[in-house]
Amino acid sequence: KNQVEQSPQSLIILEGKNCTLQCNYTVSPFSNLRWYKQDTGRGPVSLTIMTFSENTKSNGRYTATLDADTKQSSLHITASQLSDSASYICVVSANNAGNMLTFGGGTRLMVKP
Amino acid sequence: EAGVAQSPRYKIIEKRQSVAFWCNPISGHATLYWYQQILGQGPKLLIQFQNNGVVDDSQLPKDRFSAERLKGVDSTLKIQPAKLEDSAVYLCASRPGAAGTGELFFGEGSRLTVL
Numbered sequence: 001k002n003q004v005e006q007s008p009q010s011l012i013i014l015e016g017k018n019c020t021l022q023c024n025y026t027v028s029p030f031s032n033l034r035w036y037k038q039d040t041g042r043g044p045v046s047l048t049i050m051t052f053s054e055n056t057k058s059n060g061r062y063t064a065t066l067d068a069d070t071k072q073s074s075l076h077i078t079a080s081q082l083s084d085s086a087s088y089i090c091v092v093s094a095n096n097a098g099n100m101l102t103f104g105g106g107t108r109l110m111v112k113p
Numbered sequence: 114e115a116g117v118a119q120s121p122r123y124k125i126i127e128k129r130q131s132v133a134f135w136c137n138p139i140s141g142h143a144t145l146y147w148y149q150q151i152l153g154q155g156p157k158l159l160i161q162f163q164n165n166g167v168v169d170d171s172q173l174p175k176d177r178f179s180a181e182r183l184k185g186v187d188s189t190l191k192i193q194p195a196k197l198e199d200s201a202v203y204l205c206a207s208r209p210g211a212a213g214t215g216e217l218f219f220g221e222g223s224r225l226t227v228l
Contacts, residue, residue, distance in 0.1 A: 006155075034217070043117070043204055043219035044156075089155055091217070100169070101146075101217065103155040 002027040004092050006104035014112055017080055021107045023073040023090035031095035035064055035075045038087040038106070047075070047088075080111045115139065117220035119205050125226045131193035134223045137186070138207030142218075144168075147180055147190050148204040150222070156204055162188065195227045 004025045013019050025033065032051045036044035048059050050066040050073060057064050061084075063076045077084055090104040118137040126132050138145050144163050148156035159178065161168040165185040173180065177196070182188040192199055202222040209215040 036219075041222075041224075043206075043221045045219070046216060049216070101158070103157070105155045106153075108153070 002092070002094060002100070002102045004090055004102045004104035006088075006090050006107050008107060009105070010108040010110070012110045012112060013080055015080060015082055019077050019080060019109065021075045021077075021088050021109070023075070023104055025071050025073070025090070025092045025102070025104075027071075027092040027094050027102050029095040030068065030071075031093040031099060033066060033073050033093070034091045035062070035073075036089040036091060038089060040086070044089055077109075082111050082113060085109060085111045117205055117207055117218050119203075119220035119223050121223055122221065123224050123226075125228065126195055127228050128197055129194040131191065132195060132225060133192075134190045134203050134205075134225075136188045136190070136205030136220060138188075138205070139209070139218055142207035142209050143185075144208040144210065145182055145188050146206045146208075146217075147188070148206065150202045150204055152201070159190070159203075192225075195225075197227050200225055200227045 007022045034049045035047045037047050038044040047062050048057050048064045052068050061078045066073045087106040087108050089106045092102050094100045120135050146161050147159040150156045159173045160170040160180045162182040165182050180190045202224045204222045205220045206217050208217050
């Protein structure tokens with residue numbers, strides 16, 4: 001069964017600090033992995049997409065990594081800001097008919113001043 | 114480019130009443146999804162359309178939920194009769210490619226409260 005597990009479930013950090021969110025998946029065959037940011041009361045917005053051959057990709061203060069061998073991804077946030085407070089959702093796409101998507105439960109990040 | 118449009122943004126009903134949500138995907142997007150997101154959890158797929166055909170509705174509670182995308186463009190999700198556990202945000206999303214390829218874009222969601 002395809003699964004995506006995210007950790008931690010929730011995280012509180014002080015403004016300016018760094019943090020790393022984890023995503024482990026068992027989706028097969030693997031196509032790509034996306035990290036989404038979901039602000040409270042809003043729809044998820046894509047931060048980055050990782051394909052099989054990519055190890056690291058950055059989007060401003062967000063850096064995603066992918067280890068296709070261990071089926072793990074991480075999202076590192078540098079110099080956190082109050083606006084980073086949100087849920088971060090890992091979504092893995094399978095390379096099959098319909099390109100089925102499997103969602104993680106998300107990590108709820110709170111950045112405090 | 115206009116995003117995925119959803120309405121209403123908020124709806125409060127009593128249990129056993131009915132409700133309908135509307136979604137207009139990004140123009141030209143072939144694949145449309147409805148997700149249910151309970152507070153504190155990730156989105157759960159209810160139904161996936163490719164154009165006006167259903168690709169996956171295995172997790173749709175068909176005794177009370179129905180969805181249609183008659184002309185392969187906008188879509189409606191209906192709940193009748195609603196239960197307390199249906200309280201959630203209903204997210205619509207679309208992807209440009211056939212067979213569900215391309216980036217997934219979400220609407221802002223419709224928040225349902227069942228009393």
